[in-house]
Amino acid sequence: MNDTVPMIEMRHVSKHFGNVIALNDVSLHVHAGEVMCLLGDNGAGKSTLIKTLSGVHKPTSGEMRVSGEPVRFKSPAYALDSGIATVFQDLAMIPLMSITRNFFMGREPTVGWGPLKRIDWKQADRIAMEEMARIGIDVRDPSQPVGTLSGGERQCVAIARAVYFGAKVLILDEPTSALGVKQASVVLRYIAKARNDGLAVIFITHNVHHAYPVADAFTLLKRGTSLGYFRKSEISREEVLNMMAGGAELESLDAELAEFQRTPAESQTASRAAIS
Amino acid sequence: MTATPAAKDATREDERIAAVATWKKIMRRPELGAIAGTVLVLAFFIVAASGTGMFTPAGIMNFLEVSAQLGILATAAALLMIGGEFDLSIGSMIGLAGIIIAIPTVQYGWPLWAALLLAFVCAVLVGWCNGYLVNRTGLPSFIVTLAFLFILRGLAIGGCRLLTGRTQIGGIQNHIPHDWLATLFSGEVATGLFAWMASHGWIATNFAGNPMVTGIPVSIVWWLGLTALATWMLLFTPYGNWIFASGGDANAARNSGVPVHRVKISLFIFTALSATVFASLQVMDTGSADTIRGMLKELEAIIAVVIGGALLTGGYGSAVGAALGALIFGMVQMGIFYTGVNTDWFKVFLGVMLLIAVLFNNFVRKKMMEAR
Numbered sequence: 001m002n003d004t005v006p007m008i009e010m011r012h013v014s015k016h017f018g019n020v021i022a023l024n025d026v027s028l029h030v031h032a033g034e035v036m037c038l039l040g041d042n043g044a045g046k047s048t049l050i051k052t053l054s055g056v057h058k059p060t061s062g063e064m065r066v067s068g069e070p071v072r073f074k075s076p077a078y079a080l081d082s083g084i085a086t087v088f089q090d091l092a093m094i095p096l097m098s099i100t101r102n103f104f105m106g107r108e109p110t111v112g113w114g115p116l117k118r119i120d121w122k123q124a125d126r127i128a129m130e131e132m133a134r135i136g137i138d139v140r141d142p143s144q145p146v147g148t149l150s151g152g153e154r155q156c157v158a159i160a161r162a163v164y165f166g167a168k169v170l171i172l173d174e175p176t177s178a179l180g181v182k183q184a185s186v187v188l189r190y191i192a193k194a195r196n197d198g199l200a201v202i203f204i205t206h207n208v209h210h211a212y213p214v215a216d217a218f219t220l221l222k223r224g225t226s227l228g229y230f231r232k233s234e235i236s237r238e239e240v241l242n243m244m245a246g247g248a249e250l251e252s253l254d255a256e257l258a259e260f261q262r263t264p265a266e267s268q269t270a271s272r273a274a275i276s
Numbered sequence: 277m278t279a280t281p282a283a284k285d286a287t288r289e290d291e292r293i294a295a296v297a298t299w300k301k302i303m304r305r306p307e308l309g310a311i312a313g314t315v316l317v318l319a320f321f322i323v324a325a326s327g328t329g330m331f332t333p334a335g336i337m338n339f340l341e342v343s344a345q346l347g348i349l350a351t352a353a354a355l356l357m358i359g360g361e362f363d364l365s366i367g368s369m370i371g372l373a374g375i376i377i378a379i380p381t382v383q384y385g386w387p388l389w390a391a392l393l394l395a396f397v398c399a400v401l402v403g404w405c406n407g408y409l410v411n412r413t414g415l416p417s418f419i420v421t422l423a424f425l426f427i428l429r430g431l432a433i434g435g436c437r438l439l440t441g442r443t444q445i446g447g448i449q450n451h452i453p454h455d456w457l458a459t460l461f462s463g464e465v466a467t468g469l470f471a472w473m474a475s476h477g478w479i480a481t482n483f484a485g486n487p488m489v490t491g492i493p494v495s496i497v498w499w500l501g502l503t504a505l506a507t508w509m510l511l512f513t514p515y516g517n518w519i520f521a522s523g524g525d526a527n528a529a530r531n532s533g534v535p536v537h538r539v540k541i542s543l544f545i546f547t548a549l550s551a552t553v554f555a556s557l558q559v560m561d562t563g564s565a566d567t568i569r570g571m572l573k574e575l576e577a578i579i580a581v582v583i584g585g586a587l588l589t590g591g592y593g594s595a596v597g598a599a600l601g602a603l604i605f606g607m608v609q610m611g612i613f614y615t616g617v618n619t620d621w622f623k624v625f626l627g628v629m630l631l632i633a634v635l636f637n638n639f640v641r642k643k644m645m646e647a648r
Contacts (some may be wrong), residue, residue, distance in 0.1 A: 007603065077533075094524035096592045096641075105521050106533035108514035118512040145304070145644055 005068040006055070007032045007200035008084065008169045013062030015048055022048040025062070026226045028219045030169070030200040037211040038204045039240065040221035046204050049221065050173055053202070054086040055079030066169070083168035087158045087175065095147030099139060100128040102146050103161050131160045135190050152176075152183030156190050161267060167198045176210045188214050208241045281572070287571040304644055306585030306593050309636045310600035313583060313629070317604050321611040330614040333479050334491040337496075344499035344605025345554060349573055349579035351502045352550035354598035358510070358582050360523030360590030361410060361417035363547040366577055368428035369402060370570025373555035375436045378445035378565035388448070399552040402428065403545030408544060410544070411537045412548035417544075426573065432567040446483050449563030461553070462560035464491030495557045502550070506595035519543065522585040523590030579626060580605050587641065604629070 006029035012138070015023040023045050023061050030036040040046045051057045055073030064071050073079045076086075093102050103122050111120040125142045132139040135156050137149075146154055155175045162170060172191065176184040190230070192214050195201055205211050218228040218235065220243050227243055292616025302308065321330060329335045349366055356363055376395040380386035386394075406424055410417045436443050452458045467490050473479045474487035481487055510516040521529035522536045530536050551570070559565050580601035608629070612622050 033418070076531075080533075094521055094528055094591060096524050096587075096644075101517055101520060105517060105529065108517055110514060118508075119514060119517065121512075143301070143304075147644070272480050 004031060006030060007034075007064070007067060008202075009065040009068075010053070011063045011065070013052060013059045013064065015057055016060045019132045021224055024141065024225045025060075026224075027223070028226070028229060030202055030217075032168070032200050033195055033198050033199040034216045035195050035214050036217045036219060037215040038202055038221065039208065039211060041205065041206060041274055043223070044221040045224040046221055047173075048224075050132055050171055050202075050204060052139060053079070053171055054084060072075055083166060084171065085162035085164055085165070085167035085169070086171040086173065087155070088173050090107050093146045093154045096145055098143045099132070099146055099149070099157065100124050100142040102157065103131070103164075107165060127164070131164050132157065133156060135160050135193065150183055150186075151179050152186035155179070155187045159190060159194065161189075163194060163197070163199065167199065169202070171202045172205070173204050174206075175203070176205060177207060184210055208237060212237045212240065303640060306637075308585065308598040308640065309633060310597045310604070312605075313604050313633070314600050317607050317611070321607060321615070325611055325614040328614040328616075329428075330611060333487075335610070335614065337489050337493065339606040339610035340496050340603075341606075342609055343495050343603045344493070344495040344575055345557065346573070346580055346605055347499040347602035348502055348554050348557075349547075349550050349577040350584070350598040350602045351499075351506045351595050352543075352547040352575040353574075353625065354584060354586055354593055354595050355506055355510070355519060356547050356582045357578070357586045357588065358523050358590060358593040359519045359540055359543045360526065361540060361543065362421060362447070362578065363406060363544060364421040364574045365402065365406060365424035365428055366417065366547055366551045367434065367570040367573040367575075368425050369399065369548050369551035370555045370558070370573055371567050372402075372428045372432040373399060373552040374559050374565035374569050375432045375567055376444070377556060377559050378448055379439055380446055381451050382445050383440055388451040388455040392457050392461075395552050396549065396553065399548040400545050403548035404541055406548070407537075407541030407544035409538060429567075436567050444564060444565040445566075446564040448559055448565070452560055452563075458556075458560055460494070461556040462494060464493050467491035467496055495561075498553060500555065501601070502553075503595050503599040506598075510595060515539070520591055523592075525591070546646045576605065579630050582630060582637070585633075585637055585640075587637060588634075592641070623640060 009029040011027050012025050013023060013027070014021070014025055021244075026045075026049065028036065028038075038046060038049065048057065052059055055076040058072065058074075064073075066084070071078075071082060073082070079086075085191050094105070098103070100121070104119075109120045109127075110117050111123075112118050128142045129139055132142075137153050137156060146157065149157065159170065159172065159175070175187050179187065188210060191201055191203060194215070195216075203211065203215065212232075216232055218230045218232070218240060220230075220240070223242075230240075251269050325331070330339070353363065372554050373395045376398055377388075377391045380391040380394060403423065406417070406421055409415070409420045413420070421430035433443055434443070452462050470479065470487045470489060470491050474481045474485070478517065479487050479489065508516075511521065518529070518534045518536075521532070521534045522539045526536050551573075553572070554573070555565075558569060581593065581598045582588065582601070583604055584594065584597025584599070586597060596620045605626070608625055609622055612619055612625070
């Protein structure tokens with residue numbers, strides 16, 4: 001897969017805000033049909049990186065390429081036009097609005113002409129049902145409010161919407177961090193499905209246990225610099241975790257927790273909670 | 277495109293939820309509370325005001341006219357509230373618009389239509405100002421339009437006294453006949469129908485054989501027309517979807533490509549225009565303008581909208597609900613008069629009704645979000 005041109009690529013991108021260096025010489029690339037996990041602790045520069053990719057920020061230096069072509073996004077709309085869709089954690093869906101209304105928000109299909117131009121509800125409902133069925137969510141009634149869906153399902157609707165409207169690159173900002181285990185697995189399964197459909201996925205998270213099963217590659221960020229790009233075969237889950245949080249910190253935490261006579265499994269859960 | 281087998285599979289009947297689906301769908305409609313309220317209030321007055329003439333054609337027209345005037349404001353206020361904002365300057369805009377219609381006509385001899393057009397242009401400007409400031413400053417619309425409540429009222433009183441030396445202007449009725457625009461805001465429609473019904477003895481007539489009710493006041497036509505227009509927009513147009521989205525979550529809407537700022541400005545313009553329609557109807561009806569007209573109308577409109585099932589937080593509500601809210605308002609106001617209860621008690625009733633409506637709305641919203 002590595003011999004093809006990456007779907008999206010960042011080359012030596014830096015971003016400065018005044019004298020704060022938010023990103024320093026970060027390079028990454030994602031191929032079609034690949035999930036790249038972007039891991040990093042709070043303040044590592046994940047948000048800046050996403051916003052640069054999605055056109056909110058312009059890089060101070062460095063280059064971005066989509067399908068091998070150099071690009072400069074003037075605004076998020078340009079990124080969208082290039083097929084880069086960003087799904088933010090809780091800024092995607094409006095709970096009181098119906099699934100169909102949410103799905104087509106801002107891009108409603110219409111029929112008729114002039115003052116009689118109206119939303120083609122039949123078509124819209126049908127597409128919404130179809131797309132939801134495709135991701136394995138059984139929608140009884142597309143006019144039911146999105147608020148009645150679970151958190152994981154809501155994320156899935158947001159992703160399905162991005163895919164339906166022609167995204168080639170999906171940037172998912174912490175899609176699982178607010179979800180329980182079962183809900184997170186719904187989203188993870190869907191991410192894997194999107195990859196199999198040939199999308200390039202950038203999955204931002206600080207939860208290694210969510211990232212590891214679906215990822216093909218990892219990029220680790222720490223204090224604005226990249227700690228490196230790793231194929232999944234090159235790195236184990238524990239190594240990722242250690243690099244991310246700084247192994248020493250976790251070891252001392254483990255030692256502390258051991259004093260409370262906890263089982264290893266419990267201490268791991270606790271340390272994960274401490275990170276997030 | 278044809279439905280995939282998977283989609284067909286998803287639409288299959290599910291025997292476990294089919295029974296509640298219809299009920300849930302009804303529960304989801306914002307008008308539910310207002311419909312129940314309308315039936316309740318109607319039933320109450322049919323019993324309490326029986327034999328008083330409230331439900332004769334004349335009586336019905338009476339309370340419908342009260343409802344219609346408020347309903348015109350409530351429709352626009354409903355759209356704005358669904359869009360996530362308030363407009364407290366509606367009442368003052370009514371006073372100002374009345375003055376803008378009256379002064380050029382009476383004082384400077386303008387044709388009435390020109391004065392009316394001027395008033396509507398001013399309304400667009402006021403609405404635009406409200407919307408622009410709310411968008412630009414990010415302040416709550418409550419504060420921005422509260423400022424305009426005072427600014428517009430002050431402009432009306434100050435400007436009127438400066439130009440005419442008075443705060444009331446009369447003598448407009450002479451200008452109404454033969455003015456193409458003014459006739460849109462005065463008189464009655466379907467007068468022929470009522471005369472015809474009277475000639476068949478279907479409705480009450482006076483000693484001269486003319487019907488007691490000669491037609492449908494034009495305000496009622498405006499009310500029904502605006503409600504229908506707003507309902508069409510909300511339910512069937514992309515713009516309606518943008519209104520819901522802007523009020524539901526402006527950030528999410530913006531991320532999805534909804535022009536939130538433009539939507540909000542247009543809604544503020546719509547409320548100011550509705551206030552001007554109200555003022556035009558009132559000026560044509562009474563033949564005079566008064567700087568203090570329209571006081572507290574902004575709050576009455578909000579009450580009607582909330583009784584109609586809209587959420588104060590935006591993103592949810594309906595124009596039909598607002599119309600029913602206005603209908604309840606009119607029925608209670610006139611009904612109290614007909615039943616002979618001291619009208620001082622009207623406001624107590626209004627406040628209690630508002631509380632009940634809000635509590636009921638909260639309950640419905642909770643139920644709606646639980647529905648899984």
